[in-house]
Amino acid sequence: MQLNDESKRAAIQDTVRMLSEKYPEKSFLTVEEIAQLIECSPKTVYNWTKRPDPSRRPPRITLGKSLRFPKHAFLDWLFTNEMV
Numbered sequence: 001m002q003l004n005d006e007s008k009r010a011a012i013q014d015t016v017r018m019l020s021e022k023y024p025e026k027s028f029l030t031v032e033e034i035a036q037l038i039e040c041s042p043k044t045v046y047n048w049t050k051r052p053d054p055s056r057r058p059p060r061i062t063l064g065k066s067l068r069f070p071k072h073a074f075l076d077w078l079f080t081n082e083m084v
Contacts, residue, residue: 008079011079012076015037016072019071019075023071026071027070027071028069028071029071030067030068030069031067034074058074058077058081
C-alpha cells in the first residue's frame, strides 16, 4: 500500500493517539503489544529485528533476553519502512 506523506503522518498520529489511550503510562512496548497492535504474530516482530540490513530493523532496546520498542520511534519506523 502506497501512502503519501500526509497520509503517513495522519496514520502515525492516529496510531500514537490510540496507543497513548491504551498504554498511557508506557514509553516502551513489548513484542506482544506490537504484534497485537498491528495484528501479526510475535514471530513476525522478532523476524524484523533479525533482518540482515540494520537500517530495515525496528528501533529497540534489549533488556536481558527481552526486547522493548520505543513507542513513537517504532511507529515512525513502521510507517516509513513497512508501508511504502
